Amino acid sequence: MTAAAEPATLPSAKPRSLFARGLEVFAENKLAMAGAVILVVIAAFCFIGPLVYRTDQVHVNLASEDLPPGPGGPLGTDASGYDILGRLMMAGQTSLEVGLAAAVLATVVGTLWGAVSGYFGGITDSVMMRLVDAMLSIPTLFLALVVVSMFAPTKGELILVIALTSWLTTSRLIRGEALSLRVRDYVQAMRVMGGGSVRAVFRHIAPNAIGTIIVNATFQVADAIMLVVALSYLGLGIRPPQTDWGGMLNQGLSSVYDGYWWQIFPAGIAIILVIISINFIGDALRDAFEVRLQRH
Amino acid sequence: MTGFLIRRVGQAIIVLLLVTMITFILLRSIPGNVAIAILGPAAYRNPAVLAQFNHAYGFDRPWFSQYLLWLGHLLQGNLGFSWTLDQSVASLLGQRLPKTIALVGISTIIALIVAVPVGLWQAVRRNKPVDYACTALSFLFYAAPPFFIGTVLILLFSVQIPLFGPEGPQGGLGSDFTDWHDLTLPVVTLALVTIALFSRYMRSAVLDTITEDYVRTARAKGASRRRVLWRHVMRNSLIPIATLLGLSIPGIMSGALITESVFNYPGMGYLFFQSAQKQDYPTMLGFVIVVAIATVVGSLLADVAYAVLDPRVRYTR
Numbered sequence: 272m273t274a275a276a277e278p279a280t281l282p283s284a285k286p287r288s289l290f291a292r293g294l295e296v297f298a299e300n301k302l303a304m305a306g307a308v309i310l311v312v313i314a315a316f317c318f319i320g321p322l323v324y325r326t327d328q329v330h331v332n333l334a335s336e337d338l339p340p341g342p343g344g345p346l347g348t349d350a351s352g353y354d355i356l357g358r359l360m361m362a363g364q365t366s367l368e369v370g371l372a373a374a375v376l377a378t379v380v381g382t383l384w385g386a387v388s389g390y391f392g393g394i395t396d397s398v399m400m401r402l403v404d405a406m407l408s409i410p411t412l413f414l415a416l417v418v419v420s421m422f423a424p425t426k427g428e429l430i431l432v433i434a435l436t437s438w439l440t441t442s443r444l445i446r447g448e449a450l451s452l453r454v455r456d457y458v459q460a461m462r463v464m465g466g467g468s469v470r471a472v473f474r475h476i477a478p479n480a481i482g483t484i485i486v487n488a489t490f491q492v493a494d495a496i497m498l499v500v501a502l503s504y505l506g507l508g509i510r511p512p513q514t515d516w517g518g519m520l521n522q523g524l525s526s527v528y529d530g531y532w533w534q535i536f537p538a539g540i541a542i543i544l545v546i547i548s549i550n551f552i553g554d555a556l557r558d559a560f561e562v563r564l565q566r567h
Numbered sequence: 568m569t570g571f572l573i574r575r576v577g578q579a580i581i582v583l584l585l586v587t588m589i590t591f592i593l594l595r596s597i598p599g600n601v602a603i604a605i606l607g608p609a610a611y612r613n614p615a616v617l618a619q620f621n622h623a624y625g626f627d628r629p630w631f632s633q634y635l636l637w638l639g640h641l642l643q644g645n646l647g648f649s650w651t652l653d654q655s656v657a658s659l660l661g662q663r664l665p666k667t668i669a670l671v672g673i674s675t676i677i678a679l680i681v682a683v684p685v686g687l688w689q690a691v692r693r694n695k696p697v698d699y700a701c702t703a704l705s706f707l708f709y710a711a712p713p714f715f716i717g718t719v720l721i722l723l724f725s726v727q728i729p730l731f732g733p734e735g736p737q738g739g740l741g742s743d744f745t746d747w748h749d750l751t752l753p754v755v756t757l758a759l760v761t762i763a764l765f766s767r768y769m770r771s772a773v774l775d776t777i778t779e780d781y782v783r784t785a786r787a788k789g790a791s792r793r794r795v796l797w798r799h800v801m802r803n804s805l806i807p808i809a810t811l812l813g814l815s816i817p818g819i820m821s822g823a824l825i826t827e828s829v830f831n832y833p834g835m836g837y838l839f840f841q842s843a844q845k846q847d848y849p850t851m852l853g854f855v856i857v858v859a860i861a862t863v864v865g866s867l868l869a870d871v872a873y874a875v876l877d878p879r880v881r882y883t884r
Contacts, residue, residue: 401578401581401582401585402585404578404582404585405582405583405585405586405588405589405859406589407817407862408582408583408586408817408859408862408863408866409586409589409817409855409858409859409862410817410818410820410821410858410862411817411821412821412824412825413820413821413824413839413851413854413855413858414855416824416839416840416843416851417593417843417848417851417852417855418593419843420842420843420844420846420848420851421596421597421846493710497712500712501712501714501821501825504712504714504825505825505828505840505843506844507843507844517712517714520712520714520715520718523718524714524718524721524829527718527721527722527726527733528721528726528733530722530726530727532722535715535718535719535722536719538715539711539712539715539718539719542710542711542712542715543707543710543711543715546709546710546711547706547707547710550706550709550710
């Protein structure tokens with residue numbers, strides 16, 4: 272009887288850190304945990320898989336083209352005779368690498384742009400934000416298509432193109448944060464003590480907007496993967512002999528009339544799983560950081 | 568309200584001017600020499616012809632003068648000349664834009680007709696199996712790239728069960744309204760992604776509205792459940808949807824580009840994609856400007872609609 276009334280309502284002796292509480296909220300979200308597990312499994316599949324499951328993804332083999340799933344290849348082969356399971360791994364490496372790198376780069380650019388714009392305010396803010404508005408009014412896919420049509424991009428250039436066309440929404444969000452952060456007492460105090468604008472942006476504005484930055488970066492990864500996959504599907508992203516999941520679907524579309532379903536579903540399902548997992552994780556991170564904000 | 572309108576329209580004009588500058592920079596950063604691209608490599612050996620061409624098209628003037636010349640043409644509706652189709656971009660737009668508007672319009676109307684009741688229903692039955700099922704579906708379709716959805720639809724409903732055509736209607740605008748056999752799959756592809764987005768928003772908008780005081784008052788005074796839902800909850804939940812509609816134009820246009828490419832649907836997006844393959848920059852950039860105008864006008868209308876529909880938000884700043 273006494274056990275029930277005892278510790279439940281007592282606060283723990285040591286207040287746990289905000290990070291720990293946030294982590295707890297995140298871990299309670301089953302969908303997000305499932306998403307994280309799926310992402311780890313897919314990443315392992317793409318990067319460790321080829322070490323275990325060795326296939327020839329270089330030489331076209333017309334003798335084994337368009338084979339349905341069977342003993343030879345668990346997922347069949349495509350129009351060039353490549354084993355689809357092996358191709359899925361190789362293509363996934365490209366999609367994930369490009370998506371992640373472009374998202375990180377876009378987040379850095381967007382954060383700096385937004386923090387500077389919001390911190391300085393006034394005419395600087397107006398000019399910087401109208402430029403963002405103008406670029407935002409051209410749909411990302413259209414803008415990226417114009418740029419990649421000018422030259423056949425390498426993987427690195429593609430990362431750059433995607434990052435430079437998708438940092439805009441981040442900068443808007445961070446600008447909003449910066450507007451409210453710059454009038455906080457600690458920023459004002461630092462200014463009075465003689466701190467410069469660079470210090471304000473890098474040491475105070477950006478770190479305090481970290482919640483918004485991380486949540487936004489998560490969704491950026493999903494968007495960047497979608498964009499690179501769309502560009503490759505249209506034949507203007509990753510170029511042969513390299514491929515990514517979008518490139519696999521491009522090949523699959525031409526064989527859909529023959530009913531070669533095994534050339535379509537693997538890459539499509541992989542994309543859906545990755546995007547859904549990232550969205551779940553992003554949602555949970557948002558909740559976790561909201562816990563943190565409740566303390567303010 | 569008038570002050571708000573003037574400021575908002577002024578802002579939109581500035582943004583559009585910046586878009587023309589970005590487009591102009593892109594146009595000028597294209598690798599290669601325009602004169603040689605049009606006159607052919609033989610022009611290299613004839614500097615007089617090159618100079619004449621550059622003078623005729625204003626390429627020998629300073630860049631800002633070139634920009635003003637180009638902007639002047641743009642304001643007169645002269646969007647340039649396609650390098651590959653031997654046709655002015657404006658006349659290409661005249662043929663292709665109506666097809667895209669038809670595709671986007673029909674699929675968005677269908678998306679709204681489906682998404683609004685589904686979102687309302689989900690919110691009313693929140694955290695019940697129905698809600699979870701719809702949420703799962705909307706996550707699925709939101710995460711699926713439109714070209715994958717389109718390919719699967721062709722495989723299922725055109726190859727396995729030949730109900731619909733695998734390609735969009737190839738004729739003019741009229742064929743969109745007579746050839747539903749070919750129009751169905753492109754419209755459904757584009758609508759599915761939009762439904763996923765709109766139903767999520769509708770669900771959360773209804774959940775926000777349901778807790779409002781006026782809904783409680785309506786219930787307390789004895790209004791029937793149906794009347795509360797349709798007269799009070801739904802009408803107020805549609806306000807964020809009206810805004811969302813204006814803001815989703817860039818997303819829907821990107822979806823249309825991909826859908827048109829999957830189904831060889833002869834609209835603006837498909838032509839844009841073909842121009843990208845053939846490096847037909849005047850066509851691409853002419854279309855970019857048109858899409859940007861649509862986006863800017865869309866977000867302007869969204870803001871105005873918000874101020875009109877919700878009297879609490881009369882912008883006074």
